[in-house]
Amino acid sequence: MYNFDFVKPSTVEEAVAALADDEAQPLSGGQTLIPTMKQRLNAPETLVSLLGIEALKGVTVGGDSVTIGAATTHATVAKELAEAYPALAALAGNIGDPAVRNRGTIGGSLANNDPAACYPAAALASGATVVTNRREIPADAYFEGMFATALEEGEIITRVTFPIPDAAAYVKFEQPASRFALAGVFVAKFADGVRVAITGASEEGVFRWSEAEEALSGNFSAEAVSGLSLDPDGMMADLHGSAEYRAHLAKVLTGRAVTAAG
């Protein structure tokens, strides 16, 4: 790790001001940034911690939606949304290990948009809205590919609002070493249709599987997707699985997520 300055503002405005410096980077739970800094792969001059901003923390349950502050840890989401949005709480409760869940935050995860992260699948499948210090971004417009998002310079996530589906489930198949998703599928059934988001598999990061959504909107059962297939073209391939395997896995998990959602 190289030397850096550390600031911990208490308001969003102060954080944005501190981030105006080109060499400053925001720090939330630090579960990705800190390891890369320790390996000297990342060398911000200033880290702007968002964890001193109380307004970014906590969970609010509304009638048909839940809102999660950007600096809310996975552990808090797992605990506090267990009743209001159990599929989302279960997803949060299975990210990483207890140390990760007690440091990592939803805002950090969505801003980083790791192609194998769990939260992007939940946000995209739920049709969540990512709220920043400047605007509201629908999930469909937010994810722009591997580690790429609609966030602009100086824009930070403040909270995320998730509509609560009628039924939902997330099924993750873990990469054996990192335990990130080799493929993960979030299925959410709403009155006006089903949304299916797949993480871990594509070179473009999280994506919606429209054929499955269409089939499931007519018949919400595992059989509805059993005849479908995903094109391996564009899927990731590495030590842990070929593109064909990931495409197959995503399909299998979609069926399992539908069954789990009931």
Added chain:
Amino acid sequence: MPKDGIGASVKRREDLRFLTGTGRYTDDINLARQAHVHFLRADVAHATLNAVDTSAAAEMPGVLRIFTAKDFEGIGGLPCGWQVTDKHGQPMQEPKHPIMAEGKIRHVGEIVAAVVAETLDQARDAAEAIELDTEDLPAVIDMKQAVAEGSPLVHDDLTSNLCYDWGFVEENKAAVEEAFQNAAHVTTLELVNNRLVANPMEPRVAIGDYAMHDDSSTLYTTSQNPHVIRLLMGAFVLGIPEHKLRVVAPDVGGGFGTKIFHYAEEAFCTFAAKQLRRPVKWTSTRSEAFISDAHGRDHVTTIQLALDAENNFTALRTDTYANMGAYLSTFAPSVPTWLHGTLMAGNYRTPLIYVNVKAVFTNTVPVDAYRGAGRPEATFQLERVVDKAARELGVDPAELRRQNFIRKDQFPYATPVAVEYDTGDYEATLDKAMQMADYAGFETRRAASVAKGKLRGIGLSHYIEACGIAPSNLVGQLGARAGLYESATVRVNATGGLVVMTGSHSHGQGHETSFPQVVADMIGISPDQVEIVHGDTANTPMGMGTYGSRSIAVGGSAMVRATEKIIAKAKKIAAHLMEASEADIELKDGAFSVAGTDKSVAWGDVTLAAYVPHNYPLDDIEPGLEETAFYDPANFTYPSGCYICEVEVDPDTGRVEVQSFVAADDFGNVINPMIVEGQVQGGVGQGIGQALLENCVYDADGQLLSASYMDYAMPRASDLPMIDVDHSCQTPCTHNPLGVKGCGEAGAIGSPPALVNAVIDALQRDGKSVPHIDMPLSPARVWAAMNA
């Protein structure tokens, strides 16, 4: 069951300090005026190294000195401790193994320069300012390509990348060929024994220290064998005589073989400390460990088994390419040869065996012994090919094994691969394991799995290992450049307590608990009166350390011999005190008595007399009570056993879940059953790791793709089943005083083939079969094999 002597599950006394964080590992040691070294390591696999420009780096804050290969001119390379002779009678090719890259980089991770600075951060900062003038060369990675015509050379001064081409037993080759021609059935299997990274919990650490007042050097290091390091480094690298060099290996957090070897970092820190007149410390990061700790396994093998019409094994032949990496690590040449070829008989009567091993240099990290070392590679291929033969012939794999076992009335049994098994009863362990696993009830469990959409398989392996390493005169003939005896000094104090100074080294094995059980049992006192000292050349006799499941079999035997000398002398003292004949003295429960009388004198009275010799046979014996013994074993020991594994396979994802694992081992006599159980469970855990998860992978350019835990999958508790261990089948070793065989490596040797056999069994369905899947059996690989 004895309360706390031999055979009792005494709780591990060392765990108090380990579990309360009060152990003293090498990294816990910090010396006054200590400087820190950061090694600049190669990030390419193969390149010429034309120049190392340290001028800018040397001016950086805190830098004390930057070392490059030039600083080691005239200093020896790291020695190799074993010379293998090839099938033509020629010695292996043995290139220099420099402390730092000399003119050429040969693997990612090789040390190119070393920066010693006041702080570690300063050293790292300066290392980034070092400029290298290099020219990339094509990397030599694939072993078969490496020995093909026209391959680039890893070492320009060698004639090829072939270290040796070993044939064993060369005289048997023609007879083996003939047996194959006459065979009723031949089973052939090509397989890979996957390359592994040992990953002990504690990374390696070295601290060099130099004392000007007596011109002596001290090295603190994470070693399994401090005396070996002292001898190798002192005599062959730095030219420091033993009396001026002390090596301390305090608490060591796991070794698994990779801490046997003498590494460049140890020599560097010792050397630099003397140059700078300051202690120099290095602590490996986990990332460094992946590219600098010796790796394990990495064999590519074709094995063939010949059977007659009655399914008797008539011959076996096997061809292996064994990866040496870029340089020969300390014991690397012995692993695919004498620790591997000699095991190819397994538990079977196969009369004719021929083993060919081509050891190959590649642009990868050196490969050396890893838990089991050669024996897992032998067991894996043998137990896989036997299983494949059973499937091809349509017979029960357990019964094919039973039919071909060496029978219990055939011991001692001389195999066609140069070793003589002293004892064993393979049917006993097979029957025990089958009973523990409810082998007969498998079909019911399979049906239950099928009902929930899973495939279920059962697999077994029956292993043998040669451990208790090793008879010095034998290994000397085989090319070892060291003896493999062990030593112990037993010092009895005036008030009756004992200190045992052993050349064995405990880095997780529990010697501080099990060794006192033996000594205390012999005298009839509490183990609490016995302390074990190990890990410091300054206060232990010259010993060869711990690996090859040798500690209790060889180190324990030395301790027994020394204790026998103590008892013999104590009896003389007791006889004098009681005015009786020495021949009439009996020792029981810590008291000496005169046979047939009620005369008795306590252990403590005798020990006090030895040190306060007022009433003492000074004309016959010296005061004091301290004895040393060196024990050189007459043979290897041959533990064996049967492992049975059951798995479920998810046909939709290829995921394998281990449902049950039973281990029935014959370790001969057992000192501490609880520790033995833990050793087996740990070994099986590592074996399951190899079979299901772990894989060290290089790309064609020699970059390590699995260079962190993001891509190198270590087994976790959730990956492991309950491991049911039994060691009630006991055929004691006939040639050591305790009748013990050793248990440290068995689990890692026997478990991979049991697991793979179980998965292959699970995939026999609907007329389909999968002949083989290379480890690790990751979900992706299993799914691909099912859908090939």
